[in-house]
Amino acid sequence: MPDSTAECTAAHFLSGWVSNFGAPVTIITDQGCSSSLTPGVDALPIILLTWRATEKEDLHHTPADLVYWEDLRLPGQFAAPGPPAGHALAFLPVLRQAMANLRPTPPRPPPSRPTHFPADLRDAAAVFLRTGATTGPLQPPYVGPYLVLHMGEKYVTLEI
Template identity: 50%
Template sequence: MVEWFHRRLKEALQAIPHPVNCVPALPIVLLNLRTTEKEDIGNSPAELTFGEDLWLPGQFTPQQDAMLALTFLPALQQAMRALQPTPPRPYPQQPTQVPRQWQTAGHVLIKRGQHQSPLQTPHEGPYPVTARTDTLVTVDWKGKQYTVLAYRIKPANIP
């Protein structure tokens, strides 16, 4: 049964005029397979499953309502053109709050940026601080100066 369906689906997708990208046509192809009447049983699979035919996209509105839909379409297009996107929220002008300990700490621990084993500490250090700004900290690591983002540091409590 599944192989039969896959064969019919493949045949239907191969019948698409431009089969380069068949993904957009897939819903219509599947709807077609479910609503097409089978010659041997005289019913569609949808009729056998639901007891009645599926409503196809052209059957949603009666014919007299189709004229009403044609008058509604320009009004809908005009309303959509009048919509304006919501502007993004402004970036907060206040500086980020940095704990006082970061501003006065002489040594800091740096968070590791890799996966660590269960018993490995999450931070390295302590390293002496040589310079700092609101978001960056420069540390002395084995005689070299490294600049680290402030969110990766933790003040070291050295007695």
């Protein structure tokens, strides 16, 4: 850490601990509040924590579940219930503003690549299919041959 200001300590704690393991149950400090609070929010650790704590629809688990076998403790879960006091009141509007400014990134459209369809394939009676899987040194990357039932403009119907 370059210095022991509240801003630097909070950023280091968020990026080094909370974003990787979630919020701890208890935080013990020996310094107390040793400087005036000038909060600066670096969004990356919070974004990473959010990603690790978000359930994936296809897996029905969070990445943290799959890695640690338990849920991450989020920052709101380790604070004692009740109204914030002192320096936390000064930090709260800045944190709220930083969270309000975060916007989800829209999904990228699939790339539009021109398809290549070899001319001599139009007359083929049977074809081999590339599996796409990683194969061993003596395993063929193709399966088949498969009988061509119909040759369309953009697709081929095979008898499998």
